[in-house]
Amino acid sequence: MSRNTDVVVIGGGYAGVMAANRLTRRDDVTVTVVNPRPVFVPRLRLHQLVAGTHDAVVDYETVLAEGVRLVVDSAARIDAAARTVTLAGGGELGYDYLVYAVGSGASGPRVPGAAEFAHQVATLEAARRLRSVLDDTPVTARVTVVGGGPTGIETAAELAERGRAVTLVCGGALGPYLHPRARRTARTYLARLGVDVLEGPDTAVTAVTREAVELRDGRTVPSRVTVWTVGFGVPDLAHRSGLRTDAAGRLLTDETLTSVDDERVVAAGDSSAPSDLPFRMSAYAAGCLGAHAADTVLKRIAGERPSPVDLSFPAMCISFGRGAGIFQLGRKDDTATRLYFSGPVGRKLKEISCEASVKHLVTEARKPGAHSWPKDGKHRPAQLRARSGDAAAPVA
Incomplete structure (x- = not known):
């Protein structure tokens, strides 16, 4: 007599929700999701929170x-070995297959004073704490956002639009992924909002105090509230469980x-770190990788050979x-082109993308197997061959 696969x-x-939904394609699969919160958090919205x-x-x-x-x-x-998951609250869950989708959060800042005096945005709890701090802080007080990536830019812009006096300290280039043309547009938008942007390697933060941020070039930037958006880290669950990880703690996998x-x-x-060559962290990649992870499990259950991941x-x-x-258009190898949409059109496309990140999950819940994504089939295999030093090396 056959039994369900747990x-x-x-x-x-x-990633986890997409995988769970897609796994319901088979009626004989029982799916359990373990998550510390009772609500789903669309992280693309945390700066808005x-x-x-x-x-x-x-x-x-x-x-x-x-x-x-x-x-x-x-x-x-x-x-x-025992195929069990021990829960922090007590008890165990047995499994036939496990999907490891623990996500990421803010990495512990190593700059003196940052852990004590800076606030983060990477989790729901951190964003709520920062919101509470800002609610208790006069709107005229200086706010410094550290980090020139998307999270830093969006947080700085959102706060400035709400009337805050904001300095964005990049510690390098503003929006490193952006094409130089799009980066100039980004500077223009931030300037219109009144954000003071500090760029270049000399703007790296060397210390954070209760009332200021100190930079490598010796400048001191007054800051009543400092927001830290530099770097992401992953939970150490895999390492603690004796599973091999990459240097950042991501679970090492094959393709x-x-x-x-x-x-x-x-x-x-x-x-996840497939072939020790992880994809760029993003909601888009997470959803696609979650779907592929589910497909891998389903193929193993069916006795079929799983396919290598293909994502552009x-x-x-x-x-x-x-x-x-x-809205910066990119090549399949994840590098920016000269083409981008800006202004209200760019804002609308951004909003559509945020909405789509949740709608894809809803669609997959109602019609498992529906989610699809752009494929590449060229650049990643080339990257893997180049890293191995063998232009003829197989990629599967």
Whole structure:
């Protein structure tokens, strides 16, 4: 007599929810999602939560497929040999297959004073704390946002549009991914909002105090509230569980997203490192990798050979408050082209992208297997061959 296959998904973000929903393609698969929060967090909205223009939460009943069980808890340890997950709140979950989708958060800042005096945006709890701090801080007080990437830019713009006096300290280039033409447009938008932008390597932060940010070039930037958006880290669950990881702590997998240690463990999203060559962290990539991870599990259940991951990056987008945005078109190898949409059109495309990141999950919940994404088939295999030093090396 046949029995159900039990799949545990650790993590209820973009990757975990997509994987869980797609796994329901088979009626004989039982899916359990373990997540520390009872609500789904669309992380693309956290900078809006900080500014008070979005609450950045969605009910799991909206995005999870019917029949998927949600366990509100954290995974404390994975025992791959016993195929069990120990929960922080007590008890264990057994599994036949495990999808490791624990996501990412802010990395611990190593700059003196940053951990004590700077606030972060990378998690729902951190964004809510920062929102509370800002609510108790006069609107005229100086706010310094550290980090010139999308999170830093969007947070600085959102706060400036709400009337805050904001300095954006990049520590390097503003919007490193952007094409130089788009970067000039970004500077223009930030200037219109009144954001003081400090760029270049000499603007790297060397210390944070209660009332200021100190830079490498010796300048001191007054700061009543400092927001830290530099760097992301991943939970150390895989390492603590004896599974091999890359230097950043992401689970090492092959190109099918299967752990190099155990074919019953498959990874997706920010916490995965296929071939020790991880994809850029993003909601878009997380959703696509979650779908591919589910496909890998389903093929193993069916006794078929899983396929290598195939993913290209067509664009990236940044909002500048509620009035403007940049939708940067990219090549399949994830580098920017000269083409981009800006202004209200860029803002609209950015909003469509944010909405689509959740709508894809809803669609997959209702019609598992529906999600598809742009493929490449060329650049990643070339990257893998180049790294191995063998132009003729196989890629699968």
